[in-house]
Amino acid sequence: MELIQKYFPEITPDQKEKFAALQDLYKDWNSKINVVSRKDVDELYLRHVLHSLGIAKVQTFKKGASILDVGTGGGFPGIPLAILFPEVNFRLVDSIGKKIKVVNEVSEGLGLQNVVTTNARVEEIDGKFDFIVSRAVAAMPTFVHWVQGKIAKESKHELKNGILYLKGGDLSEELQDYPKATIYELQDYFEEDFFETKKVVHLPMKYKK
Numbered sequence: 678m679e680l681i682q683k684y685f686p687e688i689t690p691d692q693k694e695k696f697a698a699l700q701d702l703y704k705d706w707n708s709k710i711n712v713v714s715r716k717d718v719d720e721l722y723l724r725h726v727l728h729s730l731g732i733a734k735v736q737t738f739k740k741g742a743s744i745l746d747v748g749t750g751g752g753f754p755g756i757p758l759a760i761l762f763p764e765v766n767f768r769l770v771d772s773i774g775k776k777i778k779v780v781n782e783v784s785e786g787l788g789l790q791n792v793v794t795t796n797a798r799v800e801e802i803d804g805k806f807d808f809i810v811s812r813a814v815a816a817m818p819t820f821v822h823w824v825q826g827k828i829a830k831e832s833k834h835e836l837k838n839g840i841l842y843l844k845g846g847d848l849s850e851e852l853q854d855y856p857k858a859t860i861y862e863l864q865d866y867f868e869e870d871f872f873e874t875k876k877v878v879h880l881p882m883k884y885k886k
């Protein structure tokens with residue numbers, strides 16, 4: 678929790694309270710429906726919350742923006758980002774119903790007004806979003822295939838509307854067909870080399886050459 682404050686010192690008392698409440702909510706819901714490993718619950722703030730917020734170091738979402746979190750699982754990166762950006766609209770999607778149940782319980786437990794969830798495959802989702810965020814769901818070509826057509830053209834943001842994907846490893850092969858992809862290293866934003874998945878990939882909507 679101290680790490681959240683260290684790297685996001687501008688959070689309000691309300692946001693601080695919500696971040697602090699996450700641990701008990703996940704512990705409680707995970708004991709009923711096992712969606713996050715026990716080790717992960719113990720290391721929730723570092724492995725999940727701070728890691729998810731890495732996306733916010735790359736792009737600050739403006740008021741009224743719409744964000745789709747694809748394959749949110751237990752709510753990552755969507756829930757921490759929704760706490761950090763209360764005036765931004767988040768839609769969290771997962772194809773597994775019990776994961777969405779946990780996300781709903783956590784979101785309701787926190788009283789988040791800016792989160793809606795959908796239990797579906799992302800391919801079935803209609804609508805356009807400013808950004809699509811994700812972590813650990815599919816290789817880039819598959820992912821792009823799923824989400825192309827769901828990104829709004831107009832951008833009010835510093836980065837062009839598109840995908841922001843938390844990824845690890847050597848991405849040169851995976852990204853070879855996407856010359857417009859930009860790779861941001863999380864270690865440039867955090868003093869310590871915290872994370873196993875160390876990069877945020879930004880792929881703008883018009884990703885082709």
Ligand SMILES: C[S@@+](CC[C@H](N)C(=O)[O-])C[C@H]1O[C@@H](n2cnc3c(N)ncnc32)[C@H](O)[C@@H]1O
Pocket residue numbers: 747748749750751752753754770771772773776797798799800811812813814823
């Ligand atoms: C490895 S988990 C990652 C969960 C979360 N993003 C995280 O990083 O903790 C991958 C998730 O993607 C979901 N998923 C996979 N393919 C999907 C699809 N086509 N549409 C929606 N969800 C999908 C799975 O159900 C699973 O919950």
